Amino acid sequence: MWKKSEEERPEISVPPASIRTPQPVKEQALIGPSLIVRGDITGEEDLVIQGQVEGKVILRNNNITIGRNGRIRADVLGKTITVEGSVQGNLVAEEKIVVRQAGEVKGNMQAPRVNLEDGAKFKGSIDMDGTAAEKPRVAGGEKEDKAAAAVQGDLMGKAGQSAKS
C-alpha cells in the first residue's frame, strides 16, 4: 500500500552546480567600543572601528570606517575611509575619504575625492587631485611632498611586508 513504484517517486530536481556554489561573503571586521588596540593593523577585509586604536591601520584594498565611538591616533591607509568618530593622524585613500557630520579629523588627508559634510570638524591639509574622473593616484607613483610621501611610503612599506608574509 505504501510502496510506491519507481515511476511514482517524485523527482528531486538538483540545481546545477553553479547555482549551488555559495556566494562569497564580504568579510568585515569590528573593533568594538571597549577594545583598545596599540600597534599596526593590516589585512584584507573591511574594518569598522568603534574602539580606540593607536598605531597604523593599513588595509589598502578595503573600506575602513571609524564609527561614532571610534577614537584613533593612527595613520590610516585604505580604499575608502569614512570618519564618524575622532581621528588624530593622516588618512590616505585610494578612492575616497568621507568625513561625516559627527566626524573630527586632525591630520592630513590625501585621496582623489574628499567629501566633508557640513558640521564635520577638520584641521590639517587636504591633498586633492582636481577631478574625481582622474585615475586614483597609486601611492608613490607621483611626486609628493616629503610629509605626504613619508606617510604613504611608510604605510605602503608595511603593507608590502604584510602582503609578502
Next chain:
Amino acid sequence: MIQWFRNRKPELQPVPQPIEQAQKSLAFNALCHQFPAREKYRVLDLGPATARNVEFFGRIRCRLHIEDLFNTLVSFDYFSASGRASNDAVLSYLMPFPRNTRFDAVLAWDLPNYLDRDILRQVMQHIARYCGKGTVLFAWVSTNRYVPETPLRFEIMDEETLQCTGETAVLRAAPNYDAPEMPRLFPGFRICNSFALRNGYREYLLIFE
C-alpha cells in the same frame, strides 16, 4: 594672546537677525584669477572647514590647509612649566607648517576683526614665513562700529560669490582697521585691491612682495 581671548566680554546690543547673505566678491574673484600657472596650488584657509569650500578647491589640483584659527586660539589650553610661552612659540605650535611650505593664497576671511593689532601682526608675521612673492591674501575688515561676536562662516559658491552666515546675533566692538594700517598689520604684504561693500565691510586683496 590667550588672556586677550578669555577676558573679552560680549556687548549685548539689541540686534537684528544674524547675517545670512550671498555676497558678490570682486576681491575673491580677483584672487581666483591671480594664481600663477602652476601644477599644484597651496591654499591656507584660516576659517573652519566647510563642505562647499573643500568642494570648490577640489576642482583644481590643490593642497588646502584648513586652520580654523579663531576656534583654535579660543580653545587652546596651554601651560608652561617654565612660565608663559611666547606668542611666537604658541603660533609655531598651533600652525606647524612644513619648512618648505609656500602658500599661493591665504584666506583670512573676517578674522582680522577678532584680533587686536599686536596679535594680528604676530599671526601674520608667522604666516608670512610661508609666503612667497605673489602670494595673495583675502580679508574682510569691518568699517561698522560692531561685528558679530564670532567670525562669519564663509562658503564659496563660485569664483565671485560668497555665502556669509553669522553664528550669533550678539555683537562686539569692531577694531576698524583702515587702509593705511594694513601694511603694518600684514607685514610683507601690500594692498592690491580694495572694495567697499554695502554690508559695512571692506574687502582687501593683498599681495606679498
